Each structure stands twice: as C-alpha cells, then as structure tokens.
Amino acid sequence: MSSYEAPALVISECQEGILDAERSVSSGLAEQAASRSIVERIARLARAFRIRGLPVVHCIIEHRPDQAGMLPNSYLGAMALRSRSMTAGTADVAIPAPLGPEPADIVSSRATGLTAFYGTDLDAMLRHHRVRTVVLTGVSTNVALPGLALEAVNRGYDVVLAEDCTAGSSAQAHAFFVHQQLKLLARVVTADEVVARLHQESSARS
Template identity: 70%
Template structure:
C-alpha cells in the first residue's frame, strides 16, 4: 500500500455549536455525526497523525461578536446572523475535548464566508508544513467539505476524504454528496485505510 505524500489531517468545523446545538438548529447534522461515531473515529485518526508527527489542523468558524463581515446572502449566513451562532467567546465555537486541539495542532479560524480557505491563513499554514495531501474529516458533507475539497484541488493539493469521519444533515444527503460531488474531487476511503497509508 503506497503511503500518502506529505499528508495533513484537516478537521472541518467540529465545534459544539454544530455537534451539540440547541434544539432545532443543526439537530439533524448533530444526530448524524453522533450516529456515525464521528468524534470518536476522528479522534483516533488525529492520534495516528500526531503519533507520526504529521500535522493536524482544525478549521473553525468563529464569528466576531459585532458580526462585522457577515452577510445574509445565503441561508447559512442569514441564520448565523439572526440566531447569533458560532460567536467568539461562546460555547458554540469550542472544539470537543476528544479532538483537541493538542499543543502541536494548528487552528485556522474564519469569521466570514462558508469555506475553510476563505479569508484565512490555511493555505500558508499547509505550505509552510510542506503538505501535499489533505485528509479531510468533520462536517458537513453538505457545504463545508465540498467547498474545502474544491478549493484545495484548485490550489494543487491531493485530497482524501475519510468518509466514516464525516457527516451531513441526513444520511441521504450525505450519500448523495459523497457519491455525486466529493467523489469527483477526492479519493474516498475509510479512516482505517488512511492510517494504513500514513508515512512513518
């Protein structure tokens, strides 16, 4: 089995406001993440990367308290403004303890937009670590992960989707997006196979 070239684990939006939200807000996504064992399996994957001194990156949403830069030009943007979701300094933006971040991890936060590369130093972080392959995990397969994968491919990275470390708002939505969009952008594989192909 050929090892991945210079891989990093990129964990998308695994934060309390999405994984353990108040009733109604993202409840379907939270239920899917819990049912698929996303936190536990992603934590195991992160430990495998750290044990080999490979980068682990957390991509988070952290909106400014004054909401500067936020626009109601999408359903998600409008909801975030109206419900004051994912605001800096609140429980919403916290990463579950099982996932870290550990002292060696990197954190890339964005205050605006819908995707991990937008308005962040993510690309610079990865290039300074000489990363070539992104192994992506987290949420959601509806929006954030396809956006992350597309932007990564445009920047020349190879992208692997650790499929059993991801979730969407429904099982049907997840399957559709994996089969019809993410399959065009990434190599889809389970976490156990990812671990088997890590260098070192």
C-alpha cells in the same frame, strides 16, 4: 491505495455549536454526526497523525461578536446572523475535548464566508508545513467539505476524504454529496485505510 505525499489531517467545523444537538442550528447534522460516531473516529486519526509528527488542523467558525463581515446573502448566512451562533468567546466555538486541540495542532478560524480557505491562514499554514495531501474529516458533506475539497484541488493539493469521519444533514444528503460530488474531487476511503497507509509509509521510511 496510492501513497499520501506529505499529509495533514484537516478537521472541518467540529465544534460544540454544530455537534451538540441542544445548541446546533442544524439538529439533523448534529444527530448524524453522533450516530456515525465521527468524533471518536477523528480522534483516532488525529492520534495517528500526531504520533508521526504530521500536522493536525482544526478549521473552525468564529464569528466576530459585532458580526462584522457577515452577510444574509445565503440561507446559512442569514441563519447565522439571526441566531448569533458560533460567536467568538462563546461555548459554541469550542472544539470537543476528544479532538484537542493539542499544543502542536493548528487552529485556522474564519469569521466570514462558508469555506475553510476563505479569508484564513489555512493555505499559508499548510504550505509552511510542506503539506501536499489533505485528509478531510468533519462536517458537513453538504457544504463545507465539498467547498474545502474543491478549493484544495484548485490550490494543487491531493485530497483524501475519510468518509466514515464525516457527516451531512441527513443520511440521504450525505450519500448524495459523497457519491455525486466528493468522489469527483477526492479519494474516498475509511479511517482504517488512512491509519493503515500511514503505518505502511512510516514502516517503509524506517
């Protein structure tokens, strides 16, 4: 595996309103995230990044209470408008406790759109921290992660996908998008491989 130049861990949409099956508008996604134990694996990765002083970034959805800027121009947009889910100030937007956020973590929120770079400070914050490689985790491999990976590539970042730290709306959908789309945009690895690479590079610098 080649080196990770100035890496950051990016955690996509790991929020109670998505991961809690009783709250989520996508029960399949919540069930997949739970069965794949992605929160536990992401928490381990986050600890490895924090120990080394590397950025941990939470990309979250946080719609305005008045729903300004939201449009029913996609199924996801229409569903969010109808359900009034993921609204700022509600329990939906909370990040699961095992993931933090810790005081030094970066939280990048968006009120509109479907991907993490749209209308947010994500790119500016990554560049401020001189990040060159983004290690993607979270949900979903159907929409948010392919969009995030493509936009990261367009902005010149190297992209790594920690596959066992991600989930889609079904096992079949996850496998399709990882193998047919995400592999074209990112190096697909496991959480253990990421930790091993971080340890190896830390040792080489010491």
